[in-house]
Amino acid sequence: MTEQLSEKYQQILNPWAITRRSPNSVCSTVIARFRRRTDAEGHLQALRRTVPSLDFEVVWDAIEDRP
Template sequence: MPENTDNKTSQSDNQSIAYKERLNSWAIARQLPNTQREIVARFRSRSDADGYMRHLPQEIPDASYMIVFDCQRQEAAI
């Protein structure tokens, strides 16, 4: 009987997506009212996030930003 490979393909695709998402754990968050945050950009390294952070006040001077390490990021359930 032939083996069902559809499940294996989708499982490996999910694993590669999860790994790719873990690579971009550093993020810049815009601080919103009521202690909420909005992720503006994601980066692989802290130094990349720092460099982009220096650029943001030139683009939007009135906003407040912070660099965060987002290790608990989860995909939305479909």
Template sequence: MSYKERLQAWTIVRLLPDMQRTIVGRFRHRSDADGHVHFLRQQIPNASFVVVFDSQSGIEG
């Protein structure tokens, strides 16, 4: 994993039915992720989004 990828640990996840999820975006700062979630909730009001800290971003295990 590159240095740049490690800097983007704040992740927006869209929660889908049947315990599925998809990553919407990665951000360097929590406030940036929160602002984008606010925008997404306005654009897609029926969807569920959460901001999580992904400390192992990009690590396969």
């Protein structure tokens, strides 16, 4: 329970995410999270240089707090 709350809190603090889309599936995997878009874009550039064969993108992955 505490681990789930901690993970949700981290997602709220870091809404910008770099995701990797799998060629065979519809869903994507979150690789890293960032507080600022510029930080995510900088990391994305490094990932694309390091691993050019994979498809990465920056997405806004905010969690809505619903009662």
